[in-house]
Amino acid sequence: MTSPARTVKKLRILVGKPGLDGHDRGAKVVARALSDAGYEVVYTGLHQTPEMIAATAVQEDVDAVGLSIMSGAHLTLFPAVMAALRERGAGDVLVFGGGIVPDDDLPVLAAQGVAAIFKPGTTTQEIVEWVERVVRPRAEARV
Amino acid sequence: MSRIDEILAGNERAAARLMRDLDDRLPSAIAELRLLYPHTGRARVIGVTGNPGAGKSTVVDGLIERYRGAGKRVGVVAVDPTSPFTGGAILGDRIRMQRHATDPGVFIRSLATRGHLGGLSRSTCDVVSVLDAMGCDVVLVETVGVGQDEIDVMAATDTTVVVTVPGLGDDIQAIKAGILEIADVLVVNKADREGADRAVRDLLHMLELRHGSGAREVEIVKTIALRGDGLELLVAAIDRHRVETAGADGRERGRRRAAAQLAELIEEGLAEVTRAAFVERGGIDALADDIAARRTDPYGVAHEIIAALLSGAHRR
Ligand SMILES: Nc1nc2c(ncn2[C@@H]2O[C@H](COP(=O)(O)OP(=O)(O)O)[C@@H](O)[C@H]2O)c(=O)[nH]1
Ligand SMILES: [Mg+2]
Numbered sequence A: 001m002t003s004p005a006r007t008v009k010k011l012r013i014l015v016g017k018p019g020l021d022g023h024d025r026g027a028k029v030v031a032r033a034l035s036d037a038g039y040e041v042v043y044t045g046l047h048q049t050p051e052m053i054a055a056t057a058v059q060e061d062v063d064a065v066g067l068s069i070m071s072g073a074h075l076t077l078f079p080a081v082m083a084a085l086r087e088r089g090a091g092d093v094l095v096f097g098g099g100i101v102p103d104d105d106l107p108v109l110a111a112q113g114v115a116a117i118f119k120p121g122t123t124t125q126e127i128v129e130w131v132e133r134v135v136r137p138r139a140e141a142r143v
Numbered sequence B: 001m002s003r004i005d006e007i008l009a010g011n012e013r014a015a016a017r018l019m020r021d022l023d024d025r026l027p028s029a030i031a032e033l034r035l036l037y038p039h040t041g042r043a044r045v046i047g048v049t050g051n052p053g054a055g056k057s058t059v060v061d062g063l064i065e066r067y068r069g070a071g072k073r074v075g076v077v078a079v080d081p082t083s084p085f086t087g088g089a090i091l092g093d094r095i096r097m098q099r100h101a102t103d104p105g106v107f108i109r110s111l112a113t114r115g116h117l118g119g120l121s122r123s124t125c126d127v128v129s130v131l132d133a134m135g136c137d138v139v140l141v142e143t144v145g146v147g148q149d150e151i152d153v154m155a156a157t158d159t160t161v162v163v164t165v166p167g168l169g170d171d172i173q174a175i176k177a178g179i180l181e182i183a184d185v186l187v188v189n190k191a192d193r194e195g196a197d198r199a200v201r202d203l204l205h206m207l208e209l210r211h212g213s214g215a216r217e218v219e220i221v222k223t224i225a226l227r228g229d230g231l232e233l234l235v236a237a238i239d240r241h242r243v244e245t246a247g248a249d250g251r252e253r254g255r256r257r258a259a260a261q262l263a264e265l266i267e268e269g270l271a272e273v274t275r276a277a278f279v280e281r282g283g284i285d286a287l288a289d290d291i292a293a294r295r296t297d298p299y300g301v302a303h304e305i306i307a308a309l310l311s312g313a314h315r316r
Helices: A025-036 A050-060 A076-089 A102-111 A122-142 B002-009 B012-023 B027-039 B055-070 B093-100 B124-133 B154-155 B170-176 B196-210 B231-243 B249-282 B286-290 B298-315
Strands: A013-016 A039-046 A064-069 A092-098 A117-118 B045-048 B076-081 B089-091 B106-112 B136-140 B157-163 B185-188 B219-222
Touching: A013 A025, A013 A076, A013 B231, A013 B249, A025 A064, A025 A122, A025 B055, A025 B089, A039 A050, A039 B093, A039 B106, A050 A064, A050 A076, A050 A122, A050 B012, A050 B106, A064 A076, A076 A092, A076 A102, A076 B249, A092 A122, A092 B076, A102 B055, A102 B093, A122 B170, B002 B012, B002 B027, B012 B027, B012 B106, B012 B124, B012 B154, B027 B124, B045 B055, B045 B154, B055 B076, B055 B136, B055 B157, B055 B231, B076 B124, B089 B106, B093 B106, B124 B136, B124 B154, B136 B196, B157 B231, B170 B219, B185 B231, B196 B219, B219 B231, B249 B298, B286 B298
Parallel strands: A013 A039, A013 A064, A039 B089, A064 A092, A092 A117, B045 B136, B045 B157, B076 B106, B076 B136, B157 B185, B185 B219
Antiparallel strands: none
């Protein structure tokens, strides 16, 4: 008679699109897949500034922030979001992303602390597996 | 510094984390809420309900703007449904309010129903209390908006705003959904569409039929929330409701709210204890098997469990 909600912590994940590009199809697909996996997904929509994303992540107390960036501005947007999170005392929130990122930029983003980049063609199942492997233990261990 | 002190000092992260723990129904969080409770009771709590797509989130966005313009600190609790199949939820009400995301005078929190019926999550009142204790002057509560049995919002708020739209011939729908009974203020949103004036007339007519003499007049406000039109009229109507219900009515509502919350907390606690009692006895399935096979009977088992729970409660 133990319901899953009682033993398994409900993960909360923000999915948002920073910057100017207007392609939110990928973000919506990921948001849907994450909610299908049983997570609570805070969807912010398009054209978010890094500050908006960080403020939302804090107020919504999400475990991770997923950014969809198709504009090529990933090298500025990821660090900007992470800096905004740190500024609000939320530097521990994991940041991951998807979109068009050249292979050469992957180590740069990793060095900046981006937890994962999912390239086009990644299945949503792979993203969910990553959440379970990386995000869940941190959320469960939280005091 | 304790988390409560941090929250009272305005620490958003601390508040957001307590809200999470309240949403997860952690007993330690409920204990913390007790310490916050003396700091609550100042916020004006306004519910916004109505069918999905009627424009609730857009109306809330417009109300945030108005109240911020008046220098008030604003909290928002926006509830979306949890999928009964996956347990997940997409919390998307914020999309319409994101222009306020970085305003330090605005705190928006999205919640999923997590199986709770009635248009709100189990934790909604508690999250409202945290916002209240943090110093929000106004807290706006957006319900799921399934239309039916959204009566919880009336018990949880000082003023209930029901958002409708013109057309759809939904006059009859509105009556069916019992939506008129819970409205303190009625909004006909999307007044840029055809039929807004007719919708107002129909609603007025229904209100006349419904309300005998002596009942408070429910105001009807036409809005085009997308453009901010009519929002100042809505704020004024909400204000009038506040003034008119400030006396005995307001106390009555406050009492009803406290009673509803108390009853729900006790129910929740008892359900928890009952579940534990089943587990102690090998699970409800085992108990049910014995009953179905006529080895025991439901009356005796229920009596035994209740008696055990009551004596256990004495011991504690
Ligand atoms: N034409 C028109 N559309 C509106 C108005 N207010 C909201 N909408 C649109 O109605 C849709 C649903 O709005 P939303 O606020 O999300 O509704 P909710 O589901 O009740 O929260 C959105 O596409 C809004 O842009 C309005 O006054 N006029
Ligand atoms: Mg909404």
